[in-house]
Amino acid sequence: MKEYQRKLKGLLRIVFGRSAYVVLFLLIQVGVLFSIVRWLSEYSLYFYAGFILLGGVTCVYIINEKENPSFKLGWVIPILAFPVFGTLFYILTKIDMGSRLITKKADSLIKGSLEYLAPDEGVLEKLAGENEQVGGLAKYICQWGKFPVYKNTSVTYFPSGEKKFERLKEELRQAKEYIFLEYFIVEEGIMWDSILEILEQKAKEGVEVRFMYDGMCSIMLLPYGYPKQMEKKGIRCQAFAPIRPMLSTVHNNRDHRKIVVIDGHTAFTGGVNLADEYINERKRFGYWKDTAVMLKGDGVKSFTVMFLQMWHIFDQGPVAYEKYLGKGRGVSGKVPGGEGYVIPYGDSPLDREPVGKYVYINILNQAKGYVHIMTPYLILDDETLNALIFAAKRGVEVIIIMPHIPDKKYAWYLAHTYYQELIDNGVEIWEFLPGFVHAKVFVSDDDKAVVGTINLDFRSLYHHFECAAYMYKNPAVEDIERDFRETLKKCVKIPRETCMRYPFYQKVIGRALRLIAPMM
Numbered sequence: 001m002k003e004y005q006r007k008l009k010g011l012l013r014i015v016f017g018r019s020a021y022v023v024l025f026l027l028i029q030v031g032v033l034f035s036i037v038r039w040l041s042e043y044s045l046y047f048y049a050g051f052i053l054l055g056g057v058t059c060v061y062i063i064n065e066k067e068n069p070s071f072k073l074g075w076v077i078p079i080l081a082f083p084v085f086g087t088l089f090y091i092l093t094k095i096d097m098g099s100r101l102i103t104k105k106a107d108s109l110i111k112g113s114l115e116y117l118a119p120d121e122g123v124l125e126k127l128a129g130e131n132e133q134v135g136g137l138a139k140y141i142c143q144w145g146k147f148p149v150y151k152n153t154s155v156t157y158f159p160s161g162e163k164k165f166e167r168l169k170e171e172l173r174q175a176k177e178y179i180f181l182e183y184f185i186v187e188e189g190i191m192w193d194s195i196l197e198i199l200e201q202k203a204k205e206g207v208e209v210r211f212m213y214d215g216m217c218s219i220m221l222l223p224y225g226y227p228k229q230m231e232k233k234g235i236r237c238q239a240f241a242p243i244r245p246m247l248s249t250v251h252n253n254r255d256h257r258k259i260v261v262i263d264g265h266t267a268f269t270g271g272v273n274l275a276d277e278y279i280n281e282r283k284r285f286g287y288w289k290d291t292a293v294m295l296k297g298d299g300v301k302s303f304t305v306m307f308l309q310m311w312h313i314f315d316q317g318p319v320a321y322e323k324y325l326g327k328g329r330g331v332s333g334k335v336p337g338g339e340g341y342v343i344p345y346g347d348s349p350l351d352r353e354p355v356g357k358y359v360y361i362n363i364l365n366q367a368k369g370y371v372h373i374m375t376p377y378l379i380l381d382d383e384t385l386n387a388l389i390f391a392a393k394r395g396v397e398v399i400i401i402m403p404h405i406p407d408k409k410y411a412w413y414l415a416h417t418y419y420q421e422l423i424d425n426g427v428e429i430w431e432f433l434p435g436f437v438h439a440k441v442f443v444s445d446d447d448k449a450v451v452g453t454i455n456l457d458f459r460s461l462y463h464h465f466e467c468a469a470y471m472y473k474n475p476a477v478e479d480i481e482r483d484f485r486e487t488l489k490k491c492v493k494i495p496r497e498t499c500m501r502y503p504f505y506q507k508v509i510g511r512a513l514r515l516i517a518p519m520m
Contacts (some may be wrong), residue, residue: 055083058090068462070381074518099253102241102313103350109309109319110146116325117150117305126151126343127472134448134472137362138343141470145355147345154337155469155476157291157451159483161278164270164292165191170197171266171294178324180261180307182240182452184254185273186213187221190281192274196233202293203234211235212311213274214255215242220277238314253349255310256453256464259291259303264324267295267303267344267466270451271438278438285405286435289487291374293451293469293476294345297335300324302344305437306467309346323407340474347454347466356454357461359470360442361387367444370397372484374439378402378415379457379517385418401484401491404431411457413510414517420499430491438469443484449477458518 059076072398079086094139119142127149128135138149158164172179172195179202185190203209212228213222223229232236240255260268270292276282278290295303304324312319347356364371364387371391378400380388392398400422408413419429440460441447452468471477 004213052083055079055087058087062090065361068383068518070380070458071462071518074516079285087161099350102253105313106309106348106350109285109312112319113305113321114146116321117146117148117302119430120150122395123149123151123341131472133362133366134341137359137470138341140358141343141345141355144353145345145347147302147305147343149341149343150297150299150302151341152335152338153295153297153342153474154335155342155471155474156294156296157476157479157483158272158293159291159479159486160280161272161288161290162280164268164272164290164294165194165279167294168260168268169194170267171262172202172260175202175207175262176195177263178210178261179263180210180259180304180311182212182255182257182259182307182310183274184214184216184256184258185221185275186217187275189276191276195274197459199235200233209235210307210311210517212240212255212307213238215239216254238311240310240314252463252465254459254462257306257310257346257467258453259306259307259467260343261300261304263301264304265296267300268292268342269295269303269453269469271440271453281327284436285403285407288435289374289432289437289439291439291441291451291480291483295342295469296366297338297342299342299344299469302346303467306344306346310465315328316514336476337430340477341472342474343470343472344469345470347464347468349463354461356380356452356466356468357384359450359468360384360454360456363442363444363448363450364388364391364396364398366448367391367396367398367458368443371442371444372397372399372401372481373456374401374437374441374484374487375456376403376407376436376438376440377411377455377457377460378418379411379459380418381458381461384456384461385421388422388427389425392422397428398426399428399430399439399488401430401432403436404433404492405435407436410509410513413506414513415510416499416502416506417514420496423496423499431494432487432491434490437487441480443477443480446481447473447477449474449480450471451480462518 059079062072062075075090077197079090110364122134124138127138142148153172156167158167179199199209199211224242227237227239241253258269258271258273271290272278272292277284280288305321308319308321308324345355345359347354361384388398402415423429440454441449450472451470452466454466454468460466
C-alpha cells in the first residue's frame with residue numbers, strides 16, 4: 001500500500017507539478033522547430049535544395065572536427081537522413097549560449113583553484129621511479145584533469161551500499177566544521193531521511209552544511225522548491241542545472257558525481273546515491289550491488305575542490321577556497337593505512353578531455369595479468385572497445401560483470417550488441433544473477449584500481465560530470481579484488497551461444513540504438 005501511495009504521489013507530482021510545464025514547453029519548442037522545417041521544405045524547392053547543400057557542408061565540417069568518430073557518425077546520419085531538421089538541430093547545439101556561459105564560468109573556477117592543487121614534484125618523481133607508466137598517467141591527470149597524485153591517503157572500500165551507509169552516518173555525526181554533499185539522485189525514504197536528520201542536528205550545532213543534487217531530481221523525485229525547504233533547516237542547498245523549458249545542451253550535462261567531504265579530512269565517493277534501493281531497503285531489480293570508497297588524508301583536498309567548483313557554477317557568491325584549503329587546513333600528520341598512491345580526479349564534459357575514459361584505457365593497456373570490471377552499462381566507443389579486445393588478445397584476463405536484471409531495457413539491448421564481438425576476442429562477460437550491478441570498478445594486477453561514478457557508456461565518458469579515485473599499491477586494492485572474486489561466484493558466464501539466441505527484435509533494437517548511442 002505504501003509503495004502504491006508513493007508511486008501515485010510521484011505521478012501526481014509529474015502531471016500537475018512544474019515538471020509537466022517544463023516538458024510541455026520543450027515539446028512546444030520542438031514542435032515549432034518541426035513546423036519551421038516543414039514550412040521551409042514545402043515553401044520552395046530552392047529552400048530545400050539550399051538546406052541539402054548546407055547539410056553537406058555541415059557533414060564535411062563535422063568529419064573534420066576534432067571529435068570522437070562515434071559522435072561524428074551520430075550527427076552525420078540524421079543530417080543526411082533529414083537534411084533540414086538535422087542541420088538546424090546541429091547548428092542549434094553548436095551555438096548554444098547557455099553551454100558556453102557555463103563553460104566560461106567553470107574555466108574561471110578551475111583557474112582559481114590551481115594553487116591549491118599544485119602537484120608535489122617529490123611524490124611524482126617517487127611514483128615514476130616505482131612505475132614509469134603509472135607515473136605518466138599521474139602526469140596526464142595532473143596536466144589535463146588538474147588533479148594531483150597523493151601519498152598519505154588511506155582508502156576504505158565498501159562492497160555494498162549498506163556498509164557505506166552505516167559508515168557515512170558515523171562520520172557525519174563526528175563533523176565539527178563543515179559537511180559537503182553532492183549527489184546525482186536523492187529520494188525521500190529510509191536512507192535520505194536518516195542522513196537528513198543528522199545534517200539538521202549538525203546545522204543546529206553550528207556545523208556548515210552544504211547539499212547539492214542534480215536538477216533532474218526535480219522532475220520526479222523531489223519538489224522543485226526543495227532547496228528552500230533545506231534552507232529552513234539551516235542547510236545551504238541548490239539543485240545543479242535544474243531543468244528549464246528551453247532547448248539547450250546544458251540539460252544533457254548532468255552532475256553524476258557522488259561526493260561527501262567532512263572537515264577536509266574525510267571524503268566518500270562511488271556509485272551509491274541517496275535512495276533506498278542503493279541500500280536494498282527497496283527492491284527494484286533484485287539485489288542492488290554497489291560499491292564506494294572512503295578517503296582519509298591528503299587526497300581529500302581534491303574532492304573538496306571538486307565540490308566547491310561545482311557549487312559555484314550556479315552560485316554567484318565568493319569562492320572561499322582559502323577558507324577550506326588554506327594553510328593549516330585538512331590533514332595533519334601521517335594517516336594510518338596511507339601507503340601507496342591515490343589520485344582523486346574529476347571529469348567534466350565542458351573541457352572535451354575524456355579523462356575518465358583515458359584512465360580506463362590506460363589500465364587496459366598497462367595490464368599484464370588481469371583487468372576485472374564491474375559496470376551497469378556497456379555502451380562503447382571504438383577506442384574503448386578496441387582497448388578491451390587488444391588487452392584480451394595480449395593474453396590479459398579481461399572479465400566484465402554486468403547486471404542480469406537490467407534497470408533500463410534499451411541500455412541492456414544495446415549492451416548485448418557488444419557481447420558477441422567481445423567474447424569472440426577473448427573478453428569474458430558475466431552477469432550478476434541476484435539482480436542489478438550499479439558498481440563502477442576497475443581493478444588490475446593486484447596493484448591498481450579505480451572506484452567512482454564513471455560507467456562504461458557515452459553518458460559517463462562524455463556527457464556527465466563524474467569523479468573517481470585511482471589507487472596504486474594502496475591496501476584497498478586487495479579488498480576490491482577480493483570483492484570482485486566473491487561477486488563473480490554469484491554470476492553466470494555468458495557463452496557465445498547465448499548471444500546467438502537473443503530475440504530478433506532485441507537485436508534489431510540494439511543495433512538501431514547503436515547509431516544514436518553517442519547522443520543518448
